[in-house]
Amino acid sequence: xxxxxxxxxxxxxxxxxxxxxxxxxxxxxxxxxxxxxxxxxxxxxxxxxxxxxxxxxxxxxxxxxxxxxxxxxxxxxxxxxxxxxxxxxxxxxxxxxxxxxxxxxxxxxxxxxxxxxxxxxxxxxxxxxxxxxxxxxxxxxxxxxxxxxxxxxxxxxxxxxxxxxxxxxxxxxxxxxxxxxxxxxxxxxxxxxxxxxxxxxxxxxxxxxxxxxxxxxxxxxxxxxxxxxxxxxxxxxxxxxxxxxxxxxxxxxxxxxxxxxxxxxxxxxxxxxxxxxxxxxxxxxxxxxxxxxxxxxxxxxxxxxxxxxxxxxxxxxxxxxxxxxxxxxxxxxxxxxxxxxxxxxxxxxxxxxxxxxxxxxxxxxxxxxxxxxxxxxxxxxxxxxxxxxxxxxxxxxxxxxxxxxxxxxxxxxxxxxxxxxxxxxxxxxxxxxxxxxxxxxxxxxxxxxxxxxxxxxxxxxxxxxxxxxxxxxxxxxxxxxxxxxxxxxxxxxxxxxxxxxxxxxxxxxxxxxxxxxxxxxxxxxxxxxxxxxxxxxxxxxxxxxxxxxxxxxxxxxxxxxxxxxxxx
Numbered sequence: 223x224x225x226x227x228x229x230x231x232x233x234x235x236x237x238x239x240x241x242x243x244x245x246x247x248x249x250x251x252x253x254x255x256x257x258x259x260x261x262x263x264x265x266x267x268x269x270x271x272x273x274x275x276x277x278x279x280x281x282x283x284x285x286x287x288x289x290x291x292x293x294x295x296x297x298x299x300x301x302x303x304x305x306x307x308x309x310x311x312x313x314x315x316x317x318x319x320x321x322x323x324x325x326x327x328x329x330x331x332x333x334x335x336x337x338x339x340x341x342x343x344x345x346x347x348x349x350x351x352x353x354x355x356x357x358x359x360x361x362x363x364x365x366x367x368x369x370x371x372x373x374x375x376x377x378x379x380x381x382x383x384x385x386x387x388x389x390x391x392x393x394x395x396x397x398x399x400x401x402x403x404x405x406x407x408x409x410x411x412x413x414x415x416x417x418x419x420x421x422x423x424x425x426x427x428x429x430x431x432x433x434x435x436x437x438x439x440x441x442x443x444x445x446x447x448x449x450x451x452x453x454x455x456x457x458x459x460x461x462x463x464x465x466x467x468x469x470x471x472x473x474x475x476x477x478x479x480x481x482x483x484x485x486x487x488x489x490x491x492x493x494x495x496x497x498x499x500x501x502x503x504x505x506x507x508x509x510x511x512x513x514x515x516x517x518x519x520x521x522x523x524x525x526x527x528x529x530x531x532x533x534x535x536x537x538x539x540x541x542x543x544x545x546x547x548x549x550x551x552x553x554x555x556x557x558x559x560x561x562x563x564x565x566x567x568x569x570x571x572x573x574x575x576x577x578x579x580x581x582x583x584x585x586x587x588x589x590x591x592x593x594x595x596x597x598x599x600x601x602x603x604x605x606x607x608x609x610x611x612x613x614x615x616x617x618x619x620x621x622x623x624x625x626x627x628x629x630x631x632x633x634x635x636x637x638x639x640x641x642x643x644x645x646x647x648x649x650x651x652x653x654x655x656x657x658x659x660x661x662x663x664x665x666x667x668x669x670x671x672x673x674x675x676x677x678x679x680x681x682x683x684x685x686x687x688x689x690x691x692x693x694x695x696x697x698x699x700x701x702x703x704x705x706x707x708x709x710x711x712x713x714x715x716x717x718x719x720x721x722x723x724x725x726x727x728x729x730x731x732x733x734x735x736x737x738x739x740x741x742x743x744x745x746x747x748x749x750x751x752x753x754x755x756x757x758x759x760x761x762x763x764x765x766x767x768x769x770x771x772x773x774x775x776x777x778x779x780x781x782x783x784x785x786x787x788x789x790x
Contacts, residue, residue, distance in 0.1 A: 258282055258302055262730070263294045265307025266737055266759065268314070268701075271721035273758040278312060280726040283779025287722065311731040311761065313701075314718050315464030315775055316678035317708025319625045320517070320604055320668030323468055323483045323494075324475055325364070325398075327450030329672040330457055333363030335393065336675075341373040345385045348377075348393070352386035360407070360441045361386050364394035364672055369526065369640045376402045379424025390441070392434055397524035397673055398474070400427035403434055411437045427527055428545060432473040439476040447479050451486035454671065459490055459783035461677050462729035462772035465708060466492065467625075467668065469517035469604065471499030480510050491782040493727075495712040497568065501556040504563060513712055515560055516568025516602055521548045522576035525607070525644045526634070530573035532608075537646035544573055553583025554590070561591050561599045566713070568601055568625075574608040574648075581613035584620045597621030600713055602666070605630070607652050608645075611661075614654070618661040623711045625666045626653060628684035628700070629674035635689035655685050655700075656693040665695075665703035666711035678704050679770055683763040697760050726779040731770035732788070735762040 260280045267275035267288055277294035279287040279301070287297055298304050329336070333351045338344040344366055352361045368376050382391045382404040391404035402424045408414050411433050419428030426434055458466060468483050480496055487494035496512050499519035506512060523529020523545055528536055531546035553569065560567035571580050580603065588596055602623040607630065609617075617624065631653045634640040641649040651657075659665060667681050685700035695703075706718030717725050737759035761770050775783040 259286075259297075259300060260303045260305070260726075261294060261297050261301045262305045262307055262312055263291050265310045265312055265730075267312045267720060268758045268760060269720040270758060271719075278720060280776075280779060283726050285720055285722055285724050285726055288720065307730065310773065311733055311737065311770065312720070312728055313462075313731065313760075314705040314720055315727045315729045315777060316462050316704050317666070317718065318458065318463050318466040318668045318671070318676065318678075319666035319708040319711050320469050320627065320670045321454070321458075321466045321676075322398075322470070322474055322670075322672065323454040323466070323486065324447045324450040324479055326457075326671035326676065327452065327454035328362065329364055330453045331450060333361060333393075334365050335363055336365030336367075336396065338366060338371070340371045341368075341375070341377060341381075344371075344393075345377055345381055348382065348391065349385040352389050352391070355389065357387070357389065359389060360438070361389050361391040361393075361404075362438065362442060363392075364398070364401075365396050366393055367396045367526065367640075369643060376425055379403060379405045379408065382424065392438060395527055397526045399431065399524040399529050400425065400527035401431055401434065402426070407434070407437070427523070427529055435473055435475070444478065444482060447475070448482040448486060451479075451483045452489070454676070455486045455490045455492055457676055458492060459775045460772060462731065462775050463676065463678060464492060464727045464729070464775055464777040464782065465495070467495045467497060467513075467517070467708065467712065469497055469499065469670075471518040471520075473520070474499075474518060477506065477510070480512075484511070491777050491780045493777055497566070499568075499570070501552075502559070504559075504565075507563075507565060512565075514566025514568060514602075515556070516566045517604060518570045519548075519556070519568065521553065521569045521571040521580055522546050522573050524572060526640060528644065530608075531575040531579075532573045532645065533575045533578070534648075536644055537648075538643055543575065546573075546576055546579060548576075548579060548583075550579045550582035550586060553580055554586035557583060557587040557596070557601060558590050560601070561587065561595050564599065566599060566601055568603060570604045572605045572607045574610065577606065577609045577613050581609075581616040584616055584622065588620060593620060600711075602711055605670075606654075606658070608648070609654060609658075611657065614657055614661045614663065617658075618663050623664045623666055623707075624658050625668055625711055626655060626658075626703075627668055627670045627674060628653070628655070628681040628688075629669060631688055631690075631693075632680070632684035633674060637689075639689070650690050651693065652690070653688070654690075654693045655688065655695050655703075659695050659699060664707060664710055665699075666707040667700070667704040668708070677769075679761070679763065683769070686763060687765070697763055698758075701760055727777050729772055729776075730774040731761070732773050733761045733768070733770035735767040735770070738762050 263277040275288040279297045390407035394401040417430035420430035497517035499517045522531035531544040682700040688694045709717040773785045773788040
């Protein structure tokens with residue numbers, strides 16, 4: 223139990239009847255009104271400004287003070303809320319720098335095939351889910367991964383027809399770059415059989431996959447998409463995620479989905495940064511409040527679907543190198559156009575051939591607009607999984623942010639993982655967080671939900687304990703990438719840390735693990751608990767250590783999530 227004392231002083235200048243519109247300048251704040259002054263004591267505050275802080279105060283949505291418990295007494299007077307943390311940890315809230323909110327929410331509330339151990343289990347889930355629906359309903363699921371099944375293949379359209387009793391079915395692969403469709407859905411998509419990437423057994427990738435997703439835009443309406451986005455946003459708040467970057471694109475969902483994602487975020491109190499992955503549509507930037515034409519603007523596909531563009535053939539398919547969707551010249555054209563408009567450009571890029579095109583594209587853009595203009599624009603890349611040192615140097619020189627997903631390595635890395643199956647020994651050096659960080663490339667961590675699960679600490683652990691030892695980074699560096707790095711990727715440099723004057727965006731954590739300075743690198747000491755080191759401490763994230771549990775999430779001074787009973 224965590225004792226809390228409260229008084230009743232509140233502040234809100236919103237007009238009567240306007241729900242959730244209290245704010246400080248330039249920052250809309252939704253959700254339940256938080257006390258004007260909050261004081262947290264008797265805990266551990268993660269702050270580079272004061273590595274030994276045990277208490278922190280917030281006034282009107284900003285950090286007003288941090289220090290020790292003895293000094294905190296002076297700030298208790300007039301506080302609306304005083305919380306005895308009883309040793310709990312306070313950190314900046316996580317930022318998930320790559321999310322598909324409606325799709326992530328659909329996985330949370332709908333047909334989730336992640337974790338299925340064989341094809342029969344997946345089909346059984348489809349059948350059970352479909353049986354609850356009307357005959358004309360669409361069975362929309364995702365998360366399957368045939369590399370985890372002994373059959374080693376996706377379901378066929380005939381199998382889907384039987385399982386779903388001839389309902390329309392679309393099941394996206396875990397990476398989202400391919401899927402399978404039932405016969406009835408295939409006939410509902412105009413000219414599907416003529417699209418590249420269509421297979422007669424019902425598997426779809428590339429243009430065929432995009433055509434099916436376009437059709438789903440008409441079949442899954444705004445009400446359901448808003449409900450899905452709300453589910454995802456709620457889950458983020460419960461996991462200590464205070465902000466996210468929505469990576470929308472035509473092949474993922476309709477443009478009209480973006481206002482629904484923004485609405486869900488504002489209702490819950492989370493900060494949402496919106497991107498649209500399509501070149502040339504600059505009118506959409508103002509209309510939809512976009513940070514840029516970036517995110518899932520695909521330079522290639524994904525390794526699991528064998529659509530990532532490789533220099534050399536796939537290890538498990540010697541006649542195939544994937545697909546490059548953009549040339550270096552097309553990449554340069556988009557980067558130049560966005561730079562000239564002071565917008566972020568960005569691309570989805572996974573395979574080494576795609577990243578060769580990306581690097582060359584930025585070099586061509588630099589020749590036209592200059593390196594400093596590129597640096598100022600702070601362009602970004604998503605995934606960046608198979609990038610060599612030369613390309614990394616280009617990204618660093620051009621000030622490009624690498625928005626990366628540590629859970630990709632956790633799920634599919636290592637000598638026995640899916641990456642090794644697809645590309646052999648080339649799995650070593652993939653997801654090169656260490657190489658990127660050493661070159662000075664800003665890292666921003668994300669989940670790519672629904673591709674991997676929402677959760678900050680799991681990603682921090684995955685980066686610190688990367689399958690490739692040379693690509694590991696410290697827990698502290700990984701935590702920074704999942705907090706401050708996300709804000710920096712969105713062009714905001716004064717958030718993601720707890721220091722006087724910074725936004726009151728934080729999470730309170732329950733952790734049974736020791737608080738340490740952890741460096742999971744064989745070349746240096748494993749960790750330190752010595753307070754004389756003057757370095758702020760974080761939970762031990764070794765494999766056997768439990769992951770911290772979120773008890774409260776606050777964004778810009780607004781209460782987003784409060785676990786029941788933790789503070790009573």
